[in-house]
Amino acid sequence: MEKRKQYDDKIILARREKHEIPKGFKGLVLCPICGASFYKKAWHHNLRNYKNLKENLEVKFLICPACRMIKNKQFExxxxxxxxxxxxxxxxxxxxxxxxxxxxxxxxxxxxxxxxxxxxxxxxxxxxxxxxxxxxxxxxxxxxxxxxxxxxxxxxxxxxxxxxxxxx
Ligand SMILES: [Zn+2]
Structure with a gap:
């Protein structure tokens, strides 16, 4: 049981990391592993529906929750x-x-x-x-x-x- 508890704590941690994206961040967030991008409050496969592609857009690289879970050998x-x-x-x-x-x-x-x-x-x-x-x-x-x-x-x-x- 002890082992399981430790494991669950790790999962919870991973889920918290979803909120690493600063509130009000207007730039672009990309996952360096799978290339998914974060906009409209969700992760998408690509930028096809991203409407605010401006010049000099700030880009932030952040491993998406799914890639992070896989990387940390976790699962849901x-x-x-x-x-x-x-x-x-x-x-x-x-x-x-x-x-x-x-x-x-x-x-x-x-x-x-x-x-x-x-x-x-x-x-x-x-x-x-x-x-x-x-x-x-x-x-x-x-x-x-x-x-x-x-x-x-x-x-x-x-x-x-x-x-x-x-x-x-
Ligand atoms: Zn990813």
């Missing part, structure tokens, strides 16, 4: 998938990757971090808890005979841990 959603029938494995991985890619296209901060093969299945991590919830629901919808168990870590952290188990 974890989906553990157990008992995967061998003949479903490739389709399952493909489904998760496609889902993660779509989520990223919609929001630069919603990312699939990793699909890790472990002895008894897969561990999928995401930068956003609702993305993990949606991936789990989608897997159940597609593969049907699956039990889902969801638990959130104690507030104020909102890391979600989901366990999916194929019923054989």
């Amino acid at each position: 959603g974890e989906v553990k998938i157990l008992n995967i029938p061998q003949n479903n494995l490739d389709n399952l991985i493909h489904l998760i990757e496609a889902f993660g890619h779509r989520a990223y296209l919609i929001d630069s901060q919603h990312r699939l971090i990793n699909i890790k093969k472990v002895k008894d299945g897969l561990i999928v991590t995401t930068t956003e808890n609702q993305l993990a919830v949606k991936i789990a629901k989608k897997i159940k919808e597609v593969f049907k005979k699956i039990d889902i168990k969801t638990s959130y870590s104690p507030s104020p952290s909102d890391v979600v841990y989901i366990k999916l188990e194929f019923r054989i």
Whole structure:
């Protein structure tokens, strides 16, 4: 339990760092890792909808929350998938990757971090808890005979841990 607590504190810290952007900063904030830019109170993929590109615009580089989370080996959603029938494995991985890619296209901060093969299945991590919830629901919808168990870590952290188990 001690280890988990330490971990959650780190997550909370990472979330606070979102507010590192000084209030009233009129310049441009860019993530040096993924190139996302911050304007209109949110992180975007690019500058396409940024209307105030002036000359001499002040530019500030700041690692975006998703990149920071990945860099610090943190996550906000974890989906553990157990008992995967061998003949479903490739389709399952493909489904998760496609889902993660779509989520990223919609929001630069919603990312699939990793699909890790472990002895008894897969561990999928995401930068956003609702993305993990949606991936789990989608897997159940597609593969049907699956039990889902969801638990959130104690507030104020909102890391979600989901366990999916194929019923054989
Ligand atoms: Zn980034």
